[in-house]
Amino acid sequence: MGILGDWDVRIKTPVGSLQIVYRFASRDGAIAATASGKSETVPLTDIVVIEDADCQRVTWKQTVTKPMRLKLEFDVTVHGDELTGHSRAGRLPQSAVTGRRRA
Structure with a gap:
């Protein structure tokens, strides 16, 4: 199953933790995805x-x-229903990323 599906993700940033819902789906042979937080939903790009x-x-x-x-x-590794990794915003320090697939 890999990354496909809905994920509850926590990003530990220098200014606090963020709770984000990621949705990964297969569309026309490629993966399309969005990230939804409290104030906005954004598309993901350059998914590899x-x-x-x-x-x-x-x-x-x-x-x-x-x-x-x-x-x-972002750079994450998916093991079953869990993901771990990190995100980076420019020169800022890496932020730890953890997530669990929604049932």
Whole structure:
């Protein structure tokens, strides 16, 4: 199943934790996805999935405008119904990312 599905994701940023819902779906042979937070829903771009024997490594980019405009880059590993990894906004420190697939 890999990354496809809905995920409850927590991002630990330097200014506090964010709870985001990610939705990954297969459309016309490619993966399309969105991220929904308290104040906005944004599309993900440049989604790359690398298959491994027991997991998937997934990278993507997204731009948010609230609470401030940031371009984010994500790098996560999916093991079953859990994902872990990090995000980065430019030169800011990495933020830890953890998530669990919704039932």
